[in-house]
Amino acid sequence: SIATCQACGKSTVWFNEEIIFPRYIPVEPPNEDLSDVIKSLYNEAAKIFNDSPKGATALLRLALQNLLIQIGKDGKNINKDIKELVADGLSPKIQQALDTLRVVGNNAVHPGTINIDDNREIALKLFRLLNIIASELITKPKEIDDFYNDVVPDETKEHINRRDGRTN
Numbered sequence: 278s279i280a281t282c283q284a285c286g287k288s289t290v291w292f293n294e295e296i297i298f299p300r301y302i303p304v305e306p307p308n309e310d311l312s313d314v315i316k317s318l319y320n321e322a323a324k325i326f327n328d329s330p331k332g333a334t335a336l337l338r339l340a341l342q343n344l345l346i347q348i349g350k351d352g353k354n355i356n357k358d359i360k361e362l363v364a365d366g367l368s369p370k371i372q373q374a375l376d377t378l379r380v381v382g383n384n385a386v387h388p389g390t391i392n393i394d395d396n397r398e399i400a401l402k403l404f405r406l407l408n409i410i411a412s413e414l415i416t417k418p419k420e421i422d423d424f425y426n427d428v429v430p431d432e433t434k435e436h437i438n439r440r441d442g443r444t445n
Contacts, residue, residue, distance in 0.1 A: 300324075308412060315347065319407065322340070333400055337382060381399060
């Protein structure tokens with residue numbers, strides 16, 4: 278059957294006492310600083326989450342791989358990329374987030390101990406985890422760079438670079 282929402286005036290389609298249109302997608306939108314490729318993967322994962330949490334998880338792992346490329350890693354070996362980030366001083370909590378997404382994503386496509394079909398909550402939390410990772414590795418550094426470049430005078434930046442042994 279078709280119904281019209283009294284609040285917004287939009288239509289809904291019902292089948293067997295369940296709304297089938299518009300589809301309810303229980304995930305937050307992707308971080309705005311992610312590349313278009315990653316946002317597309319994230320949104321595709323969100324669209325299939327209700328029908329295939331395992332498929333959504335596999336897509337989020339692929340999104341993670343692309344996120345690592347976005348921040349300058351090669352993306353061919355996620356484990357190696359994480360190791361390099363840790364060697365560069367990555368926060369242990371973000372390392373845990375990266376490894377959680379990597380491990381759960383791997384288990385979604387390869388036999389493992391985590392069965393996503395039996396635990397949709399894990400798959401749902403991975404969406405949030407990807408946004409947390411993006412915030413820490415992309416958004417916050419970008420905001421700091423923008424503020425630094427807007428506020429600190431160029432002459433002072435030169436002094437800071439000399440102090441730190443960097444040259445332009």
